[in-house]
Amino acid sequence: xxxxxxxxxxxxxxxxxxxxxxxxxxxxxxxxxxxxxxxxxxxxxxxxxxxxxxxxxxxxxxxxxxxxxxxxxxxxxxxxxxxxxxxxxxxxxxxxxxxxxxxxxxxxxxxxxxxxxxxxxxxxxxxxxxxxxxxxxxxxxxxxxxxxxxxxxxxxxxxxxxxxxxxxxxxxxxxxxxxxxxxxxxxxxxxxxxxxxxxxxxxxxxxxxxxxxxxxxxxxxxxxxxxxxxxxxxxxxxxxxxxxxxxxxxxxxxxxxxxxxxxxxxxxxxxxxxxxxxxxxxxxxxxxxxxxxxxxxxxxxxxxxxxxxxxxxxxxxxxxxxxxxxxxxxxxxxxxxxxxxxxxxxxxxxxxxxxxxxxxxxxxxxxxxxxxxxxxxxxxxxxxxxxxxxxxx
Numbered sequence: 001x002x003x004x005x006x007x008x009x010x011x012x013x014x015x016x017x018x019x020x021x022x023x024x025x026x027x028x029x030x031x032x033x034x035x036x037x038x039x040x041x042x043x044x045x046x047x048x049x050x051x052x053x054x055x056x057x058x059x060x061x062x063x064x065x066x067x068x069x070x071x072x073x074x075x076x077x078x079x080x081x082x083x084x085x086x087x088x089x090x091x092x093x094x095x096x097x098x099x100x101x102x103x104x105x106x107x108x109x110x111x112x113x114x115x116x117x118x119x120x121x122x123x124x125x126x127x128x129x130x131x132x133x134x135x136x137x138x139x140x141x142x143x144x145x146x147x148x149x150x151x152x153x154x155x156x157x158x159x160x161x162x163x164x165x166x167x168x169x170x171x172x173x174x175x176x177x178x179x180x181x182x183x184x185x186x187x188x189x190x191x192x193x194x195x196x197x198x199x200x201x202x203x204x205x206x207x208x209x210x211x212x213x214x215x216x217x218x219x220x221x222x223x224x225x226x227x228x229x230x231x232x233x234x235x236x237x238x239x240x241x242x243x244x245x246x247x248x249x250x251x252x253x254x255x256x257x258x259x260x261x262x263x264x265x266x267x268x269x270x271x272x273x274x275x276x277x278x279x280x281x282x283x284x285x286x287x288x289x290x291x292x293x294x295x296x297x298x299x300x301x302x303x304x305x306x307x308x309x310x311x312x313x314x315x316x317x318x319x320x321x322x323x324x325x326x327x328x329x330x331x332x333x334x335x336x337x338x339x340x341x342x343x344x345x346x347x348x349x350x351x352x353x354x355x356x357x358x359x360x361x362x363x364x365x366x367x368x369x370x371x372x373x374x375x376x377x378x379x380x381x382x383x384x385x386x387x388x389x390x391x392x393x
Contacts, residue, residue: 022057022058022059022060023060023062023087024046024047024049024050024059024060024061024062025046025062025064026039026042026043026046026061026062026063026064026069027064027067028046029042029043029045029046029049030042030045031043031046031067031069032069033064033067033068033069033090034067034068034070035068035069035070035091035093036070037070038070038071038072039069039070039071040071040072040074043061043069043071043074044074044076046061047061047076050080050084051076051077051078051079051080051081051084051115052080052081053081053082054081054082055081055082056081056082057082058082058083058084058085059080059081059082059083059084059085060084060085060086060087061084061085061086061087062087062089063086063087063088063089063090063092063122063124064089064090065089065090065123065124066090067090067091068090068091068092068093069090069091069092069093070093070094070095071092071093071094071109071110072094072095072101072102072103073101073102073103073106073108073109073110073142074110074111075110075111075112075113076110076111076112076113076115077113077114077115078112078113078114078115078116078118078150079114079115079116080115080116080117082117083116083117083118083119084115084117084118084119085118085119085120085121086118086119086120086121086122087121087122088120088121088122088123088124088126088157088158089122089123089124090124091124091125091126091127092110092124092125092126092127093126093127093129094109094127094128094129094130094144094164095129096129096132097129097132098132098133098136098164099132104133105140106142107139107142107143108142108143108144108145108146108169109128109142109143109144109145109163109164110126110144110145110146111145111146111147111148112145112146112147112148112150113148113149113150114148114149114150115150115153116150116151116152117151117152118147118150118152118153118154119153119154119155119156120154120155120156120158121154121155121156121157121158122157122158123157123158123159124158124159125158125159125160125161126144126145126158126159126160126161127160127161127162128142128144128160128161128162128163128164128167129162130144130162130163130164130165130185130189130192131162131189133164133165134164134189134190134192138165138190138191141164141165141191142164142165143163143164143165143166143167143168143169143196144160144163144164144165144166144167144168145160145167145168145169146168146169146171147168147169147170147171147173147176148171148172148173149171149172149173150173150176151173151174151175152174152175153170153173153175153176153177154176154177154178155168155176155177155178155179155181156177156178156179156180156181157180157181158181158182159181159182159183159184160181160182160183160184161183161184161185162184162185162186162189162192163183163185163192164192165191165192165193166191166192166193166194166195166196167183167185167192167193167194167195167212168183168194168195168196169195169196169197169198170195170196170197170198170200170203171197171198171199171200172198172199172200172222173200173201173203174200174201174202175201175202176200176202176203176204177203177204178195178203178204178205178206178208179204179205179206179207179208180206180207180208181208181209182208182209182210183195183208183209183210183211183212183216184210184211184212185211185212185213186213187211187213187235187236188213189212189213189214190213190214191213191214192212192213192214193212193214193215193216193217193218194210194212194214194215194216194217194233194236195210195216195217195218196215196217196218196220197217197218197219197220197223197226198220198221198222198223199220199221199222199223200222200223200224201223201224201225202224202225203223203225203226203227204226204227204228204229205217205226205227205228205229205231206227206228206229206230206231207229207230207231208230208231208232209231209232210231210232210233210236211233211234211235211236212235212236213235213236214236214237215236215237215238215239215240216231216233216234216236216237216238216239216266217231217233217239217240218240218242219240219241219242219253219256220242220243220244220253221244221249221250221251221252221253221280222252222253223241223253223256224252224253224254224255225254225255226255226256226257227257228256228257228258228259228261229257229258229259229260229261230260230261231258231261231262232261232262232264233261233262233263233264233266234262234263234264234265234266234293234295235264235265235266236266236267237266237267237268237271238263238266238267238268238269238270238271238295238297239258239261239263239269239270239271239287240268240271240272240273241253241256241271241272241273241282241285242271242272242273242274242282242305243273243274243275243305244273244274244275244278244280244282244322245274245275245276245277245278245279245280245321245322246275246278247275247277248277248278248279249278249279249280250278250279250280251274251278251279251280251281251282251322252280252281253281253282253283253285254281254282254283254284254285255284256284256285256286257286257288258270258286258287258288258290259286259287259288259289259290260288260289260290261289261290261291262290262291262292262293263290263291263292263293263295263298263334264293264294264295265293265294265295266295266296267295267296267297268295268296268297268298268300269290269292269295269297269298269299269300269332270287270290270298270299270300270329270332271297271300271301271302272285272300272301272302272324272327273300273301273302273305274302274303274305274321274322274324275305275306275322276303276304276321276347277321278321278322279321279322280322280323281322281323281324281325282322282323282324282325282327283323283324283325283326283327284326285326285327285328286327286328286330287299287328287329287330287332288328288330288331289330289331290329290331290332290333290334291333291334292332292333292334292335292336292362293334293335294334294335294336294337294365295334295336296336296337296338297336297338297340297343298332298334298336298338298341298342298362299329299332299341299342299343299344299357299360300342300343300344300345301324301327301343301344301345301346301352301355302343302345303321303322303324303345303346303347303350303352303376304345304347321347321349321350322350323350323353324346324350324352324353324355325352325353325354326353326354327352327354327355327356328355328356328358329355329356329357329358329360330356330358330359331358331359332359332360332361332362333361333362334361334362334363335362335363335364335365336362336363336364336365336370337364337365337366338364339364339368339369339370339371340370340371340372340373341360341362341364341370341371341372341385342357342360342372342373342374342385342386343372343373344372344373344374344375344377344390345373345375346375346376346377347376348375348376351376351377351378351393352376352377352378352379353378353379354378354379355377355378355379355380355391356379356380356381357379357380357381357383357386357390358381358382358383359382359383360381360383360385360386361383362385370385372385372386372387372390374389374390374391375393376393377390377391377393378391378393379391
């Protein structure tokens with residue numbers, strides 16, 4: 001009996017010693033990787049084992065290449081005993097049809113919660129097979145990846161296609177780096193935002209390609225210190241601040257810098273959108289060195305935004321609309337199919353202040369003279385296409 005116990009102990013020591021050595025391969029925890037078997041329980045088991053290891057060394061959840069893993073909706077919870085890496089070399093797929101989801105009313109598919117020092121890296125693809133959800137109202141469609149209360153987060157290399165709703169949501173996170181990712185969905189797929197950020201600070205997005213049916217990147221309230229550079233957006237609705245102030249809510253967005261990015265056949269380029277009747281502010285927002293390729297609305301501020309099929313509170317006398325100030329659009333170059341290259345539709349109650357339009361060189365595709373539309377704007381411009389009348393209120 002003593003010999004048997006020693007053998008069992010030795011085998012267990014070898015197994016856990018190997019796992020503790022760094023990699024927690026989901027195949028070792030029962031995942032099949034055939035694209036048909038539900039591997040959710042194996043992923044959760046591997047995560048719990050890895051996350052609970054508190055020896056202080058970085059641990060890796062390995063999703064091996066050459067495999068496709070079918071996952072139902074699931075959550076990975078922290079805090080973990082050490083920094084955690086998800087090495088996504090293989091592919092992850094959702095059920096092909098919403099009727100095959102065990103919970104097709106969940107707001108999210110894959111969620112990471114309260115994990116500090118998390119890295120998601122690899123060359124794998126996440127396929128949400130979202131088309132069966134796109135006919136549903138927005139509140140009945142899940143986001144593909146959500147990161148909630150995750151500080152020091154790094155996402156790099158992965159590809160996400162056909163999410164039922166947002167591809168990536170960043171909520172209540174600090175110090176986030178997103179780079180070299182690709183997010184794709186058909187142009188007419190509704191509300192398939194690429195990256196949606198809310199109540200998060202110190203976020204960097206770089207060197208990525210995003211083509212979806214909605215905003216490539218949407219910055220909601222609580223987005224502070226956001227840097228976006230070398231992002232190619234298209235198709236989609238552009239890079240948007242907002243919408244903000246829906247149903248009278250108080251907005252807070254500040255210190256946003258978008259630079260060296262391209263809008264390719266998008267419905268909008270650089271956009272700020274707020275509902276009437278909202279409160280709060282959006283300020284210190286800079287779009288610089290932007291390339292426009294046949295974008296419909298290259299530069300747009302809309303303080304009377306209304307989402308199709310939804311209704312915010314109408315502006316009332318003396319209501320406090322979301323204040324927009326210190327916004328710069330600098331060095332925009334390219335073409336548009338719209339004669340109206342700039343729209344600044346600001347609030348009479350809270351006019352847009354300190355708006356700068358410099359070095360704007362956008363031409364129309366058909367050679368027609370370009371026009372601008374301004375209302376309730378205070379600012380200045382050195383561009384010949386922007387007349388002084390734009391800033392008279």
